[in-house]
Amino acid sequence: MKFFIDTADLGEIRDLAATGLVDGVTTNPSLVAKTGRKFLDVVKEICAVVAGPVSAEVTATDHATMLKEGRKLAKLAKNVTVKVPLTPDGLKTCRALATEGTMVNVTLCFSAAQAILAAKAGASFISPFVGRLDDVASDGMALIRDICLIYRQYPTFKTEVLVASIRHPMHVVEAARVGAHVSTMPPNVLKQMYNHPLTDKGLAAFLADWQKTGQSILDA
Secondary structure: OEEEEEOOOHHHHHHHHOOOOOOEEEOOHHHHHHHOOOHHHHHHHHHHHOOOOEEEEOOOOOHHHHHHHHHHHHOOOOOEEEEEEOOHHHHHHHHHHHHOOOEEEEEEEOOHHHHHHHHHOOOOEEEEEHHHHHHOOOOHHHHHHHHHHHHHOOOOOOOEEEEEOOOOHHHHHHHHHOOOOEEEEOHHHHHHOOOOHHHHHHHHHHHHHHHHHOOOOOOO
């Protein structure tokens, strides 16, 4: 499974990219707005830090303007993935950009039917929002299972399932269990994946025992 980071914070991206665990980045207008910086500048910098796909979202809602915005974003860097909403105009834009060789991430997916449309439109990624479905008493992970099952039936579908709106590590684990291609998560969720109380307890015991020996590996 690939790990994308869902943020526009360059400090967080640089820190996590240094671990070698980050395969890409997803952003949206809300995340970029938090930086207080110019959108295009932020996208360019992220693309320079991370070699993998970097999703940058259009802000228009009509096909003609979305296409213009998407083409402009695609010129920023080779690893830009244009993010479009799962609407009729968004899918029309997806088809046009995909035909031109641009990676496209179709976002705001909340049903398997929508995911089928995105795959047929040539999306590189489909972004189902598990956390937001959970918020309205729906089973977000059930949607991921359905989409993965459907996509496996059709080898001609090249769209990768990019699990979005991840709230905690178990969302990542469940997504991996059903075979989703990508999980995009806030930095804090990736950091939480390191944690387990038994790891902390075991390390503390090992260090205490080593200290009693009075030895140092570096001084040997």
